[in-house]
Amino acid sequence: MTTRLQLTEWSTTPGVRLTPPQRDLLRTVFTATVQPSPGTNDLFDVTPGNIIGAGTVDGLAIVIRPKIPISRVLFLLGYATDPDHWRDGEAAIDDHVDVVDVVDAVATLYLRTIRRTIGRGLLAGYHEVRDTQPTVRGRIDLAEQLKRRPGLSAPLALEYCQHDHDIPENQLLLSAALLLARLPLRDTATRRELRRLTDSFPDVTPLQPHRSRIPSITWTRLNGYYRPAVELARLLLSGASPELGAGNASTDLLRIDLTVVFEDFIRAALREAAHLSPEEFPDGDHCAPLRLDVKGRVRLKPDLSWHHHGTWRFVGDVKYKRDTGPGANPDLYQLHAYATATGLDDAWLIYAFGPPEARTHQVIDEGPRLHVRHIDLAASPNDILTSMSLLAAELLPTDGASTLSA
Template sequence: MTIDKALYHLKEYETTTGVVLSAESVAQLRKTFGAVLTLRPGPRETWDVTASSYVGHIELSDAIFHIRPKLKVETLWNWLTWAYDISSLRFQPPVMSVGELTGNSEWLVLFFIKECFAIWRKGLRAEYEQQEQAIGEVRGQLRVAPTLQKWMKQEYRFVCAYDEPTWQVKENKLLYAGIRHMVRKRYRNEEIGRELEKLLRLFESVEKGQMERVTLPVSVSEQVAELARVRITRLNRQYARALSWLTLYWKMTQLSTHEGNIFCDSFILDMNELFERYIARRLEEGLRMYGIEVQTQPRYWLAEANRLRIIPDLILKNRSGREIVLDAKYKTRTERSGNPDVYQMLAYMTARSTSSGILLYAAGLERVDKIRNTDKKIYQWSLGIDEWTDRESQDERFERIVQHIVSMLEEK
């Protein structure tokens, strides 16, 4: 029996009132989605629900929450394609509205399916592993001593060591794990389920079904970590797009839970993380030609005995070793919000013994602060992004930022 569910629409940081939820849904939201939605008791056994910096879709047993970003679809899509290196779609958004982009994962799964079938047609990547077996004819390298031992027992077979191809390589295992997870979900487009079932059968057909017994990481966070460890080379380049889609899929669905009879499906995008990844990838691309290295999420200790750990977003370093610390802030800079961020940046700069730091905001006012009695300067820059900003304006702004950074690192 289909249960009618109340649908609630919110934007980032927006509050909706009068929300009716079961005790199970309240517990599920607080346990799993506490960072996404904040609940406060309202009048007559209702709830006030406030969104944070996450966007997407949460489905509970009795309610659905659709959280939309403040940005327009072209901007959000541009950030996604940069952050997850899906360059082939950078200028061709596959969806026409923010609602489509954040409403469910079906468009993402469709792109993943397309790439998996393309890989299958080209041939799954295989590696060779050495096997040693007693066989009826000589193959590879004959192992003389073990063969003679068998002959003495009247077992007239040859013990040989030879290389055998195996398709159980990391890339195939990760794609298979993604397919297995996706096939369990419900889709409005029934064709998606059929195509996933077809893919599952194809992957399970290799090596006489051995893929089914592959040991896979048990949690989504482990899957994401495994994907991050895959390095794209000329040997596995055909997997690049599929693995990018899979990384985005795991990131956006990792809060889904299925406990007992409580179904809680999600498609959630952390806008803070997306903004940081977008900034990092764009700076890597723009600064590479100037010989400037972009180090992401480096960990350092501020106090002695490793007692105070700090993790700046980016370290920008030129060939001579001169560097700038950069922290991306997915928010609008105001005079009120600036001070805590400046103190945080000052800690980063102190730990790194560098004189320049950049706080890069999504929007807001700009300024430069010279720290008294030091040689340190903190630049507070803005991308000037709002719901009306187009891609061309963002590109122009980014080019100016790149040139500013190059000039700062070239200063004597």
């Protein structure tokens, strides 16, 4: 029999009885703080961090909710993967969804996204197949043939291209649906719909849910309509892991890092407001080369950047945490490094939580201006998007200047 433990992001739940694999799941996968309860030998105080989701191990279904409304998490996820759909006003999520478990809520969002995608037809494409057959098709893999069947003429080791639905895009969509169906869902109708959805991919091979095996996709005009669903599937699968540490326990996981979700949303909203492409306004891993030191040994990867025709136009950083005031030195030091490396007079720091007042720090000796802003995630989705449009108008240059005015 499976019991259920429900936790909340950044809130401590005292006196929880846990087995070693359950503690390992909380510590290593969800990065929760697990400490012995005072005066006990077998109970623990558990404080999750900014990773939400669910997993079952040793008969315990562990569910971690966000501290913000679940509807806001779904909004951030949905907008970051498909801004056009949200801009058209078709994907509003009401606050009543907060009565639903976080796993059911994410499954509902995924079902909605994937139905809209495959409603246009299942994507087909060419992929390479390695197989053994009695007759020649494509070309013979001589190395494989000689290794496995030296001196034998049949069956033949072959390599050939095949055109069907068993392509990475569909494999990702199917794998995410299978993962969600195995999680501790409360709504039986959602579970049934996920299982029906998997029947839509009869000839597709699911992937193993391990981060290193999640394929990246090259987007073109032919498969572009798949992008929102596939990016959401990749996000869900990137948090899945079939093994827990060195033990024998295993589980299926929904693991969502709200730091990544918030950062993706801010970047997507600024892109949309400024009409910039992902190539023009990339994430840190794909930004233009940026070094802090003369010899180029210290690589910088700002969360937000715009490098246009060899000139830095904008740089910024995103923090999914509360701004505790003007003395948040490590965050400002990091922002100062970005401003120094890019040569910009202004750099911007966006927090998820904090006082409504905007702040600007003028660095001494005519250094750069470090601007601090906050996004109210308790506001409605429309209000959040309005605030992002106003923020983009303030942050991003609209003329040929390479810096912003104070």
